[in-house]
Amino acid sequence: xxxxxxxxxxxxxxxxxxxxxxxxxxxxxxxxxxxxxxxxxxxxxxxxxxxxxxxxxxxxxxxxxxxxxxxxxxxxxxxxxxxxxxxxxxxxxxxxxxxxxxxxxxxxxxxxxxxxxxxxxxxxxxxxxxxxxxxxxxxxxxxxxxxxxxxxxxxxxxxxxxxxxxxxxxxxxxxxxxxxxxxxxxxxxxxxxxxxxxxxxxxxxxxxxxxxxxxxxxxxxxxxxxxxxxxxxxxxxxxxxxxxxxxxxxxxxxxxxxxxxxxxxxxxxxxxxxxxxxxxxxxxxxxxxxxxxxxxxxxxxxxxxxxxxxxxxxxxxxxxxxxxxxxxxxxxxxxxxxxxxxxxxxxxxxxxxxxxxxxxxxxxxxxxxxx
Amino acid sequence: xxxxxxxxxxxxxxxxxxxxxxxxxxxxxxxxxxxxxxxxxxxxxxxxxxxxxxxxxxxxxxxxxxxxxxxxxxxxxxxxxxxxxxxxxxxxxxxxxxxxxxxxxxxxxxxxxxxxxxxxxxxxxxxxxxxxxxxxxxxxxxxxxxxxxxxxxxxxxxxxxxxxxxxxxxxxxxxxxxxxxxxxxxxxxxxxxxxxxxxxxxxxxxxxxxxxxxxxxxxxxxxxxxxxxxxxxxxxxxxxxxxxxxxxxxxxxxxxxxxxxxxxxxxxxxxxxxxxxxxxxxxxxxxxxxxxxxxxxxxxxxxxxxxxxxxxxxxxxxxxxxxxxxxxxxxxxxxxxxxxxxxxxxxxxxxxxxxxxxxxxxxxxxxxxxxxxxxxx
Numbered sequence: 177x178x179x180x181x182x183x184x185x186x187x188x189x190x191x192x193x194x195x196x197x198x199x200x201x202x203x204x205x206x207x208x209x210x211x212x213x214x215x216x217x218x219x220x221x222x223x224x225x226x227x228x229x230x231x232x233x234x235x236x237x238x239x240x241x242x243x244x245x246x247x248x249x250x251x252x253x254x255x256x257x258x259x260x261x262x263x264x265x266x267x268x269x270x271x272x273x274x275x276x277x278x279x280x281x282x283x284x285x286x287x288x289x290x291x292x293x294x295x296x297x298x299x300x301x302x303x304x305x306x307x308x309x310x311x312x313x314x315x316x317x318x319x320x321x322x323x324x325x326x327x328x329x330x331x332x333x334x335x336x337x338x339x340x341x342x343x344x345x346x347x348x349x350x351x352x353x354x355x356x357x358x359x360x361x362x363x364x365x366x367x368x369x370x371x372x373x374x375x376x377x378x379x380x381x382x383x384x385x386x387x388x389x390x391x392x393x394x395x396x397x398x399x400x401x402x403x404x405x406x407x408x409x410x411x412x413x414x415x416x417x418x419x420x421x422x423x424x425x426x427x428x429x430x431x432x433x434x435x436x437x438x439x440x441x442x443x444x445x446x447x448x449x450x451x452x453x454x455x456x457x458x459x460x461x462x463x464x465x466x467x468x469x470x471x472x473x474x475x476x477x478x479x480x481x482x483x484x485x486x487x488x489x490x491x492x493x494x495x496x497x498x499x500x501x502x503x504x505x506x507x508x509x510x511x512x513x514x515x516x517x518x519x520x521x522x523x524x525x526x527x528x529x530x531x532x533x534x535x536x537x538x539x540x541x542x543x544x545x546x547x
Numbered sequence: 548x549x550x551x552x553x554x555x556x557x558x559x560x561x562x563x564x565x566x567x568x569x570x571x572x573x574x575x576x577x578x579x580x581x582x583x584x585x586x587x588x589x590x591x592x593x594x595x596x597x598x599x600x601x602x603x604x605x606x607x608x609x610x611x612x613x614x615x616x617x618x619x620x621x622x623x624x625x626x627x628x629x630x631x632x633x634x635x636x637x638x639x640x641x642x643x644x645x646x647x648x649x650x651x652x653x654x655x656x657x658x659x660x661x662x663x664x665x666x667x668x669x670x671x672x673x674x675x676x677x678x679x680x681x682x683x684x685x686x687x688x689x690x691x692x693x694x695x696x697x698x699x700x701x702x703x704x705x706x707x708x709x710x711x712x713x714x715x716x717x718x719x720x721x722x723x724x725x726x727x728x729x730x731x732x733x734x735x736x737x738x739x740x741x742x743x744x745x746x747x748x749x750x751x752x753x754x755x756x757x758x759x760x761x762x763x764x765x766x767x768x769x770x771x772x773x774x775x776x777x778x779x780x781x782x783x784x785x786x787x788x789x790x791x792x793x794x795x796x797x798x799x800x801x802x803x804x805x806x807x808x809x810x811x812x813x814x815x816x817x818x819x820x821x822x823x824x825x826x827x828x829x830x831x832x833x834x835x836x837x838x839x840x841x842x843x844x845x846x847x848x849x850x851x852x853x854x855x856x857x858x859x860x861x862x863x864x865x866x867x868x869x870x871x872x873x874x875x876x877x878x879x880x881x882x883x884x885x886x887x888x889x890x891x892x893x894x895x896x897x898x899x900x901x902x903x904x905x906x907x908x909x910x911x912x913x914x915x916x917x918x919x920x921x922x923x924x
Contacts, residue, residue, distance in 0.1 A: 199832065203840040211848060218867045219852050221679035223859060242711065268718060270894045271885075274861075292712045301720030302884045303728050305596045305679070306859050311715055312686040318713050319689075325710040332708055334696050335665040336617075336657075340685055342675030343642075350678040365848070369840045377836055461752065464839035465574055468744060472586065472847055477593045481857055483680050485601075485648075491593040512676050519643070 182392050186400025194370055194404045204370070204408065208362045212416050215358050216424050219481070220350040223309055225253040229273040231264065232257065236284035242295070242321055246277065251313045268300050275299045275310060290331070344512045355424045356507040357480045363413040363439070364446055364500055365471065371405040371450030372467030375542070376457040388543065398451070398539040405447040406440075413439055420511075429514035438506035438520065441527040445499040448534030455541035474498045479505075499527050557767045561775025565749075569779055578744055579783035583791045586737050587730070591799050594733065594857075596725040600628040601684055604638035604647040607631070608655040613662075613699070617669070620695040621651065626687040642672065649673040649684065719804075719888040730799045731883035732856030734791045735817070735876045739850040741787055742821020743828070745780045747842035750829035750918070769918050773911065777822055784818045795887070805886035809896055813886070816903045817879040823910030824875065830917045850876035878902045 195201050230243055247254040255273050258264070267273045278296040286293035297314060301307045326333045345352050378384035387397060417435075420426050453466035477484075477491065478500040484492055495501045502523040509515035509523075548556070569575045603621065607614045621629045630647060632638040638650045652670035661667035671688060675681045700707035720727050753759040762772065792810065795801045803810070825842060832838035852858060853867075854876035860868055871877050878899035885892045 197834075197837065199834070199837045200840060203837060203844060207844040211844075214867060214870060215848070215852050218863045218871070219858050220862060221682075221858065223862045225861065227861065269889060269892045271881075287710055290708060292709050294714050295711050297713060297715045299715060299717045301717035301723060302888050303855075303859060304717075304720050304723040304725045305683075305728075305857075307717050307720070308683055308686060308723055309679070311713075311717075312682050312689075314713060314715075315686065315689055318711055322710045326708065329710075331710070332665060334707070335661050335699065336667040336669055336692075336696070338669050338671055338689065338692050340671040340673065340688065342673050342678075342681050342685075345675035345678055345681070348675050348678040348681055353677050353679070361848070365843065369843055373836055373839060460835040460839065461572075462574060464747075464835070464843070465578065465744065467839070468740065468843060468847070469582070471843065472740065473589055475847075475851070476590050481851075482594045482596055483598070483677060486595040486598055487593045491589065494589075508676050513643075 179393075179396060183396050183399050183403075186387075186392065186397065187403035190374065190400055191404045191407065193374070194408070204366060205412075208366055208412055208416070212358060212362060212419055213423075215361075216351070216355050216419075219354045219358070221305065221309065222348075222350040223306060223313070224251055226251055226275065226310055226313075227255045227273040228252045229255055229264075229267050229276045230257050231259065231261075231276055231278040233259075233281040234279050234283040238284050238287055238325070239279050242279070242318075243277065245317050245321060246314070249313070249317060251310075264298060268298060271300065271302075273300075274306065287325070351424060352426050352512060353508065354481075355420045355426050356511045357504055359413065359416045359420055360442070360478075360500055360503045360507055361475060361480060362416055363409050363443070363503075364474065366412050367405045367409040367443055367446040368450050368467050368471050370408055371401070371447050372454050372470075373460055373463045374401055374404075375451060375454035375538075376460050376463030379458065380460055384542075394539045394542050397542055398535060401451055402444070402447045402535070405450060406443045409443040409446070410439070413443070426511055428511055430510035431516045432510075434515065434517045434520055435506065435510040437517070438503055438510075438523065438527075441524055441531060442499050442503040442506075444531035445527045445534065448531045448538060449499070451538035452534045452541065455538050474500050477501075496526065497530065499530050502527050553766075554771065557765075558771050558775055561767060561771060562778045565776055566779045569783065575745060575780075575783065578741055579780075579787040580790060582741060583734075583737050583787040584794065587733060587791055587794050588798070590733050590737075591726065591730050591794070594729050596679070596683070596729070597723075598626060598680060598683055598687070601626055601649070601687070602628045602630060602647045604632045604641055604650040605629045606633075606635050606638045606650060606652045608634075608653060609658065611658050613658045614653050616699065616702075617653070617695050620691050620698070624687065624691050626684075627691070642674065645674070648680075649688075651688075726799055727801050727888060728884055729857070730795045730801050731887045732854070732880050734788075734795060735854060735879040735883055736847075736850045736856055737791065738784070738788055738814075738817065738879070739821050739846050739876045742780075742784055742818055743825040743842045743846040745784060746776070746822045746825030747828045747832075747838050749776055749780075750826065751832050751835045751838040752829075754833045755835055769915055773826065773915050773918065776826065777819070777911075780822055781815075781818060784822060785815060788814045788818060801887055803887055804890040805896075806891055809891055810883075810886050813879065813882045813896065813900055813903070816900055816907065817875065817882075820875045820903050820907045820910060823907055823914060827910050827914040827917070830914050849874045853877065854880045856880050872902075875903060875906050878906075 232239055232243055246252050264276050267276065276298045283293050299307045299310055323333060342348050375384060378387065421428050449470055453470060454463050457463035457466055477495050478498055484495055484501065506520050506523050509520055605618055618629060621627045635652055641647045642650055650672040657667050673681045673684055697707055717723055753762065796803055828841050829838045832841060853871045853874045860871050882896055882899045885895045
């Protein structure tokens with residue numbers, strides 16, 4: 177038998193080992209699809225229907241107009257109008273509303289006399305990001321109101337105006353950022369699950385020793401063991417990619433080839449890490465523990481939800497060994513920024529190095545870790 | 548021996564067996580104590596939504612005192628790291644290479660229009676790929692702009708006419724520190740993982756090693772077996788939980804405004820839910836491989852994405868909001884965020900605890916029902 181035949185035989189055996197068990201098949205196919213749909217909709221920072229209470233002590237026309245602008249915005253939803261100070265705290269504390277807008281009795285009087293009229297806003301800061309975003313939405317509404325009021329009443333507007341234009345994601349849709357990230361996230365989870373236990377399980381069952389006494393060389397075992405992870409990762413990755421484009425309608429602006437090169441390198445490095453964990457583990461429980469210990473930080477510290485640039489320097493340096501970090505840049509770059517090979521070169525080579533190192537270590541461990 | 552005494556003895560024996568098993572395989576102890584510390588340290592520092600020193604390209608086509616004061620306003624802001632560029636092309640190149648997050652562009656007629664017509668445009672481009680970061684940055688830029696407008700008007704000896712001023716008061720977290728809400732949420736995510744991991748394989752392991760058959764021939768009842776398996780892991784998990792709370796308080800300076808006892812009680816309840824979930828997985832899977840796969844798939848990502856820990860549940864589509872109700876971490880996150888930051892808000896604590904109680908009964912009840920003392924089942 178030549179090398180190719182041996183590798184192929186092992187690859188098929190490995191694939192069967194993963195797919196043969198019905199429960200295992202369901203775990204590999206069902207949840208990723210369900211999670212893609214659920215997370216695609218759930219994982220968004222965009223806020224809509226922010227519950228709001230209005231405490232308006234000034235029944236004048238401008239006050240009502242300002243309130244109408246806010247309640248008419250799709251971002252806010254009026255829950256209740258209140259007329260006492262004491263009503264504010266319970267509403268906010270019990271999370272019935274996220275914010276209370278308070279206009280004092282002399283609001284319009286100030287406004288008409290040209291004195292700055294205060295509009296007090298009390299925001300629930302338990303989720304500080306939501307609080308900041310809410311404040312941002314409010315600021316836009318207030319700025320528009322001020323510009324219009326100044327124009328109608330012949331006031332000088334501000335001498336310089338901000339013209340902010342977001343690029344690549346003009347309407348700042350959070351989904352365009354998150355859904356490409358989910359492609360990377362789920363591909364990583366699937367690959368790790370497939371490979372993370374493959375050696376540990378055989379070691380526990382004793383079949384790995386049998387594999388080692390066959391004429392197969394470690395490199396052949398390595399290729400055969402990598403095969404199911406890469407194949408399943410590619411198939412599911414492609415499926416998730418298609419869903420991102422056609423179901424979630426995220427624009428794909430760059431080169432698909434550049435994306436797939438990235439995906440292939442990413443899968444190689446993920447499989448390498450998975451096999452390394454798996455060959456280090458003596459029992460399946462340790463394998464699962466290892467897979468978890470790798471998966472959780474690599475998702476949370478990948479830039480998937482919170483930017484890497486916000487992390488302290490030392491944590492940022494740790495993320496350099498995380499393949500998901502690079503793949504996320506590639507995904508978002510190709511989807512939104514229209515990137516091609518050249519711009520992504522700095523994302524490719526670190527993944528290639530991670531892949532080579534981890535696969536080599538895994539191959540070495542095959543023979544050298546025996547108990 | 549009375550039936551009660553026999554029951555106590557069997558239970559004690561089971562607890563002892565499980566405890567010994569934990570002690571002999573130190574990986575459980577590592578999961579319960581080392582993991583929360585390591586993960587909380589890593590994530591507590593690593594997960595942050597507060598942007599600091601955002602690199603901004605500054606393009607000033609004609610420099611003078613006015614542009615200098617505006618650039619100075621950016622330099623003084625803790626949020627920005629302004630970097631001068633010769634022209635817009637150079638700035639754009641840096642923008643494309645992701646070296647800067649945005650560009651501030653003052654064209655050569657800036658000062659003229661500022662002083663004569665009073666309609667000078669400040670062109671700002673931000674990278675919108677990360678929409679959340681872009682919005683937050685826009686907010687910071689607006690803040691710098693408003694400060695500068697006030698300074699500029701004062702320097703001209705005029706009063707800036709602002710019709711309505713927004714006076715925000717942010718309760719519970721006046722400094723808007725994202726860590727204050729992320730760290731309590733992280734405790735919920737980490738505890739979900741630990742609870743499920745501790746137990747998800749314990750029963751499956753017995754089946755695979757064949758020791759389940761040995762257990763079956765003992766007089767132990769199913770209920771006792773469930774309790775016996777839970778007690779040691781519960782104690783371990785609570786130890787890890789206390790460690791996490793201590794770190795939140797002293798390492799990350801998150802204030803605890805609610806009572807410690809409410810926190811402990813809610814945590815104990817949640818720990819039982821998480822352990823029950825793991826136990827149910829391992830009873831149903833009967834195979835460590837599948838149990839491990841399932842616990843990875845159904846614990847971590849749902850707790851991360853659907854719990855309200857980072858993504859606001861009320862902004863999700865209605866159907867997804869309904870789904871979040873089956874994620875136990877959702878209730879615990881709500882309790883923790885309120886207990887830590889707002890205080891003992893009983894309507895929130897009690898309603899979410901009630902939901903946790905129901906989930907605990909369901910998980911443990913199902914685990915007990917599916918747990919057969921039969922070989923063919």
